[in-house]
Amino acid sequence: MADSTDPRVTRSREAILSAARELLREDGPAAVTHQNVAKRAGVGRATVYRHWPQPRMLLDDTMAGVRMPFFRDPAPPVRPWLARQMRTLADELALPEVQAVTAALLHGTPEEPDASARREHLIATISGQLGTALDSATRTGELQPSADLLDAPATIIGPLVFRSMFERRPVTDAMIDHLLNALGTWTAPST
Amino acid sequence: MADSTDPRVTRSREAILSAARELLREDGPAAVTHQNVAKRAGVGRATVYRHWPQPRMLLDDTMAGVRMPFFRDPAPPVRPWLARQMRTLADELALPEVQAVTAALLHGTPEEPDASARREHLIATISGQLGTALDSATRTGELQPSADLLDAPATIIGPLVFRSMFERRPVTDAMIDHLLNALGTWTAPST
DNA sequence: TGCTTCTGAGTCAAGTTGTCTCATAAGATG
DNA sequence: CATCTTATGAGACAACTTGACTCAGAAGCA
Numbered sequence: 001m002a003d004s005t006d007p008r009v010t011r012s013r014e015a016i017l018s019a020a021r022e023l024l025r026e027d028g029p030a031a032v033t034h035q036n037v038a039k040r041a042g043v044g045r046a047t048v049y050r051h052w053p054q055p056r057m058l059l060d061d062t063m064a065g066v067r068m069p070f071f072r073d074p075a076p077p078v079r080p081w082l083a084r085q086m087r088t089l090a091d092e093l094a095l096p097e098v099q100a101v102t103a104a105l106l107h108g109t110p111e112e113p114d115a116s117a118r119r120e121h122l123i124a125t126i127s128g129q130l131g132t133a134l135d136s137a138t139r140t141g142e143l144q145p146s147a148d149l150l151d152a153p154a155t156i157i158g159p160l161v162f163r164s165m166f167e168r169r170p171v172t173d174a175m176i177d178h179l180l181n182a183l184g185t186w187t188a189p190s191t
Numbered sequence: 192m193a194d195s196t197d198p199r200v201t202r203s204r205e206a207i208l209s210a211a212r213e214l215l216r217e218d219g220p221a222a223v224t225h226q227n228v229a230k231r232a233g234v235g236r237a238t239v240y241r242h243w244p245q246p247r248m249l250l251d252d253t254m255a256g257v258r259m260p261f262f263r264d265p266a267p268p269v270r271p272w273l274a275r276q277m278r279t280l281a282d283e284l285a286l287p288e289v290q291a292v293t294a295a296l297l298h299g300t301p302e303e304p305d306a307s308a309r310r311e312h313l314i315a316t317i318s319g320q321l322g323t324a325l326d327s328a329t330r331t332g333e334l335q336p337s338a339d340l341l342d343a344p345a346t347i348i349g350p351l352v353f354r355s356m357f358e359r360r361p362v363t364d365a366m367i368d369h370l371l372n373a374l375g376t377w378t379a380p381s382t
Numbered sequence: 383t384g385c386t387t388c389t390g391a392g393t394c395a396a397g398t399t400g401t402c403t404c405a406t407a408a409g410a411t412g
Numbered sequence: 413c414a415t416c417t418t419a420t421g422a423g424a425c426a427a428c429t430t431g432a433c434t435c436a437g438a439a440g441c442a
Contacts, residue, residue, distance in 0.1 A: 008388050008439060028298045030221045035429070044390035049431070103298035106356055107219045107291060123357050147369040151350070155370070158353030159345040165297055166314050166352075167345060178338040179346070182373035199408060199419050226398070235421040240400070 015041040016048055020062040025096045029104040032059045063104065063118070066097045071126050074133035078142055079186050082133065083176055086160060090171035093164035102165065127153045134183070145184040152183060200242075206232040207239055211253040216287045220295040223250050250295075254309070257292045260284065262317050265324035268380045269333055273324065274367055277351060281362035284355035293356065318344045325374070336375040343374060 019041035023031045033055060038045040052058035069092040071085045092098050105119040130153050137143040147155075156179055163171050180186070210232035214222045224246065229236040243249035260283040262276045283289050296310040321344050328334040338346075347370055354362050371377070 006388070006440070012389080033429085034431080045431095046391085046433085047389060050388085053431090055430095100298055103294060106297065107294035119357065127358075146372075148365065151354075151363075151366050151369065154350040154354040154358060154366070155373075158349035158351070159342070160349070161357075162349030162352055163342075163345040166310065167318075172342075174339065175342050175345070178342065178373075181337075182346075182369075197409070197419070203420080224398085225400080236399095237402085237422085238420060241419080244400090246399095 012043055012047055013051060015043055016051065016058075017062060017065055019043075020058060021065060021097060024059075024062055024066075024104070025100050028100060029059055032062055034058070063101050066101045067092075068098065068101065068122060069093065071129035071133070074129060074136070076136065076140065076142070077188075078133050078137035079180060082156075083180060086156065086176045086179070087173070089157065090160045090164065090176070093160060094170065099165055102161070123153070126157065130156070141187060143184050143186055146182075147184070155179070155182060203234055203238055204242060206234055207242065208253060208256055210234075211249060212256060212288060215250075215253055215257075215291050215295070219291060220250055223253055225249070254292050254295065257288045258283075259292065259313055260289065262320035262324070265320060265327070267327065267331065267333070269324050269328035270371060270377050273347075274371060277347065277362075277367045277370070278364070280348065281351045281355065281367070284351060285361065290356055293352070314344070317348065321347070331380065332378060333380050334375050334377055337373075338375070346370070346373060
């Protein structure tokens, strides 16, 4: 049943998850209840319970379905790679779904006590990737950091989050550029 | 009744709001229900309904009771004033209450459709104060901005928010200093 | 075709929400 | 101190939600 290929199952699951994502996006995590989801998905309430006995799991899978922005596969030269990642991150942070999940990560609902763990994991991954990339840039001489690189995630990503989620305005390329400059002195690698 | 001085009323109201704040801090906005608040405050459920017929209003007043960090009363020289404000903001962002309200601002609960308005107002106030201060610093020559000052709120406050709410680590004075430097070139005013 | 499995509709108990009533006690007024 | 006023807590109440269960029937499979 878990990995069933029965088309009825997949159809139900997809309808349910899609409805759940809509609800999460529109009304927040609290709205992702079995009843709401069933009604929105045009599916029997019992069916939702069958697939996700606990509401926590439903919200979990719903959030997992929203691709959270990562800093994947660092590759030299670091600066243009970082700029691309920041651009992607900024664009994704503009999506209501991603905003909803991000907000949900910040204060776990009562039914989602794992929000802290999920948040920590996300942050650890991002910081790890970013740290690796910046360390390597420092080692190759591409970057001379002007401050503790442990502050880099906050310095770089913080403004993007603030701009997207608090100010709700688009992140400009100029802003990304300026944030990169604030990290330290960049030297174009041997071309 | 609204501005009653009856000690019974004030006693009830304070007990209720205090309990509501605790719940908001501990379990998030969704936990601020009449029932929960009444039980926690040791007060009849009807009493809570009497004072706040709509749950929205209760959550509203609860959030209003949490002092949100502002950038008040800009005064030259701007740089040390800004550093102090950022220190204060960072310290407040470390408080669970402030974090809960901030998170609630990011995604209004269904019962709190005014969250957007509240968020916009808060951001507008902060950006306004910050903009005024930085403009004046630019005019007096204290600051030569290295980027669009409209990005300043995101550049300055974003990292503090990210550090406090996502990374959950303390903001160092060195980080504040570095963020200020990233704004542009500062010139000590005539001493 | 016949067999298996998933589905939707519906029932049910337990709990929550919002509204109302009423005796009581706390506070104001003389 | 006596009396009037008003907020309070307890409880009753219907409407609704939640989670668990049953069952006939439809969809998929052999």
